[in-house]
Amino acid sequence: AQPAEGEQQSRSGRRNRNRNKNGQNQNGQGQNGQNQNGQGNQANQGDRQQGQPKDLQGGDEQKQGDRQQGDRQQNRGQQQLDAEGERSGRYRDRNRKRRGGPGDEFEPELADDDVLLPVAGILDVLDNYAFVRTTGYLPGASDVYVSLGQVKKYNLRKGDAVVGAIRQPREGENNSRQKYNALVKVDSINGQTVEEAASRVEFGKLTPLYPQERLRLETEPTKVTQRIIDLVAPIGKGQRGLIVAPPKAGKTIVMQQIANAITTNNPEVHLMVVLVDERPEEVTDMQRTVKGEVIASTFDRPAEDHTTVAELAIERAKRLVELGHDVVVLLDSITRLGRAYNLTAPASGRILSGGVDAAALYPPKRFFGAARNIEHGGSLTILASALVETGSKMDEVIFEEFKGTGNMELRLSRQLADKRIFPAVDVNASGTRREEMLMAQDEVKVTWKLRRALAGLDQQQALEMVLGRLKETSSNVEFLMQVQKSMPQPTNGHGTAHSHGHENDHR
Secondary structure, three states: HHHHHHHHHHHHHHHHHHHHHHHHHHHHHHHHHHHHHHHHHHHHHHHHOOOOOOHHHHHHHHHHHHHHHHHHHHHHHHHHHHHOOHHHHHHHHHHHHHHHHHOOOOOOOOOOOOOOOEEEEEEEOOOOOOEEOOOOOOOOOOEEEHHHHHHOOOOOOOOOOOEEEEEOOOOOOOOOOOOOOEEEEEEEEEOOOHHHHHHEEEEHHHOEEEOEEEEOOOOOOOOOHHHHHHHHHOOEEEEEEEEEEEOOOOOHHHHHHHHHHHHOOOOOOOOEEEEEEEOHHHHHHHHHHHEEEEEEOOOOOOOHHHHHHHHHHHHHHHHHOOOEEEEEEEEEEEHHHHHHHHHHHHOOOOOOOOOEEHHHHHHHHHHHHOOOEOOOOEEEHHHEEEEOOOOHHHHHHHHHOOOOOEEEEEEEOOOHHOOOOOOOOOOOEEEEOOOOOOOHHHHHHHHHHHHHHHHHOOOOHHHHHHHHHHHHHHHHHHHHHHHHHOOOOOOOOHHHHHHHHHHHHHH
């Protein structure tokens, strides 16, 4: 009986309120219609309650009370609007905006006498709005606001290079309320017109293949680092490579030399060096020595900045690949990026050993997994350094997680670096998967012959032998010809036959 009495009271209260509303404004009928529907729902709810146990009824009563309170607050807000002379059309609009997030469908207005100022930058799409980052890849004071309505209208994606215009504030206009200027016009997206950009393919729908076109690093006879990488771990367009390095093994120098070799031999490639959680002086050094785009977030910045920079950089690379470009991203280091995500990621409740949250390893994997060679043009090559032997269990877990995901590995050795043998490359542990797709058939045979000879030597002997021979020769071709002559042929022919069969399997 109690629930029924409560319902009757609430109904009569609502009727009186609706009558008052009818007296206050002309369009009370529409609201009455709404309330009648609400009453019908309440009656149904009452019927449903009769068939339920008593304890559930109590819970429903409470919910219903809460709902009624919410209705009252909504109606009160509506009465205030109506008292101001505004109609319920505006109220519906406001509701829609609240659902879609603030400023969802905001479209800036332009008058004929407005002065337009040109802007350009990289688009960063957030949850309910977007910004054109005009000062690089990190948020800045001069960023330009873009509404989600514009993002949908122009088919914009995160990482797009947008050229457009903002409206110059009018005379006497108080601009203190708006922190950022809004984009009023889009001229080009990634150098294309708006119409051309609308028809582009999504990165996820492109077909990934094994790397087939070689990125040769060999430039001069004296630059041994680049030549040795070409021999032991060749790099192709679309490679996903890990440079596994303990501290002080010379990984930064190796990355600089790889970057310079790529810009020298393949000027058509767009090179991006992403430095996460790095030392400021190292960033300056990289900017001065590398002829490419250097995107950095130094270690004195918060972890959110590290993740923002890395995400926007990889999205930019994806947008370029969609247009058919070849892009190379050098990331230093994926371990530090994993640490940054571990600090910023919301806790999933599952902790791996070393204090790594299980959910924190997915975003860096998504970054690293973006590397691929695309069928019918375009490739994204990622070479990321991974820190090992740091004494941190977390670094070990992060490295183990990425160990099998790459298709090329270059290992640097602390023991060799301590003996001041540079480049400190562990020749036997480094290698590329499906390397025969990147080399000519003759080159494959000689390289495998060299591998068999080096496999019997220890780390230091193997490296010293290769370095000694490289210094005597002026190019890798000459070095391989020398190897062909000097290395003994397999006695029973088994090795050659096996290598042929293996090669044919792969093809």
